[in-house]
Amino acid sequence: MSGTLIGLIGFAVLLALLVWRVHIAMAMFMTGAGIYIVTNRGDLSGLLYTLNNLVYARASNYDLAVIPLFILMGQFATHGGLSKALFRAAGTLVGHWRGGIAMASTAACAAFAAICGSSLATAATMGQVALPELQERGYSGRLATGTLAASGTLGILIPPSVPLVIYAVLTQESIGKLFVAALVPGIIAAVGYLLVIAIIVRRDPASGPAGDKAGLGEVIRAQISILPVLLVFVVVIVGIYGGWANPTEAASIGAAACGILALVSGGMRTKGFLDSIYGTACATGMIFMVLIGADLLNASLALSQMPTELATWVQQSGMAPMLVLTIILITFVLLGCVMDALAMILLTIPIFYPMIMGLDFFGLSPSDKSIWFGILALMVVEIGLVTPPTGMNLFIINKQAKGVPMKETILGVVPFLVSDFIRIVLLIFFPVLCLGLLHYLE
DSSP: OOHHHHHHHHHHHHHHHHHTTOOHHHHHHHHHHHHHHHHTTSOHHHHHHHHHHHHHHHHTOGGGGHHHHHHHHHHHHHHTTHHHHHHHHHHHHHTTSTTHHHHHHHHHHHHHHHHHOOHHHHHHHHHHHHHHHHHHTTOOHHHHHHHHHHHGGGGGTSSSOHHHHHHHHHHTOOHHHHHHHHHHHHHHHHHHHHHHHHHHHHHOGGGSOOOOOOOHHHHHHHHHHTHHHHHHHHHHHHHHHHSSSOHHHHHHHHHHHHHHHHHHTTOOOHHHHHHHHHHHHHHHHHHHHHHHHHHHHHHHHHHHTHHHHHHHHHHHHTOOHHHHHHHHHHHHHHHTTTSOHHHHHHHHHHHHHHHHHTSOSTTOOHHHHHHHHHHHHHHHHHHGGGSTTTOHHHHHHHHHSTTOOHHHHHHHHHHHHHHHHHHHHHHHHOTHHHHHHHHHHO
């Protein structure tokens, strides 16, 4: 039996386990162990030795220390009430426009994503802050929930982003370069969502009525209140790319700064602090379990030679590079219907990355191609957060929106998905959108 066939059977078994609702980490452990045993003719001692080395290597990886620190930074921002300040600042600027509160929600999600790094946390936190305001102002359930579910996905793209860190570790790419490359696509995503809201309320004014205009003094106070939050983001990103702090050190500074801001603002008390530590520990434990499971699966796949054989087959097949890329992106979208974003990245990047790196796209250098594909993959993966049946953002927002049917939330997300697909097409044919700023700063 060829390595490719063994790998494909293992992949089918993994998907079956996920459909049966086996936890992704355990599904990867079981599939990886099965592939290893089949490939090595029942060598259990070799499997245990490999697993021991993988666990030690993953747990002792200094670069991964950035993950719990970024999660802690987001936890402090969540429990410290910083999301309310961001929403209030955006609301005072555009809340008097038609659809302005929905636009303020998108802007606040983008700003919160810049200090949180998690799409699920962004959606959950901003949903608690913005949904009551949107409902009180008479916004339709479709527009309110669709806006927040879609805008929550900005957390996976706008740095600091945990999935970007995972991609960097898997591909040995620079975390700082990926963060810088994600800035412009992240801004384009936020602007695209704002345009979607503007089009919706123009066609249906009753779905997003205008609010009261804030006074000049209130506007100024609201903007001043978020300056420390913006400063944290600037310090983290500039520190990483400027070279005076590595990602772990910058994340430590960001986490400490967010904690201090939350305490000084009075938004976080002892319970909030303990909840932040507990939430960080739970999320970190889950991520590392998935990472170790993915390591075993990927090591087993590498032993079977499946990634290498597939990459060689693709290069020798004569298929156009754009066709290969399109197939990969469609696969991401389909997997997003049954799998979460982190699992998709860990499972597919070791398989798809060698294929992409072996093809020519617009004459890009290997480093540029690696970064471009990483941003493109993350943008497609984020769609999985708002696609049925397992789009987590849909469930998070719909659960908070009492009385809004899930069908309305799904229909509300559709216009934002159109914006996503347009943005993906633009990035495919214009890599400068993510590489331009990076090259300018070099």
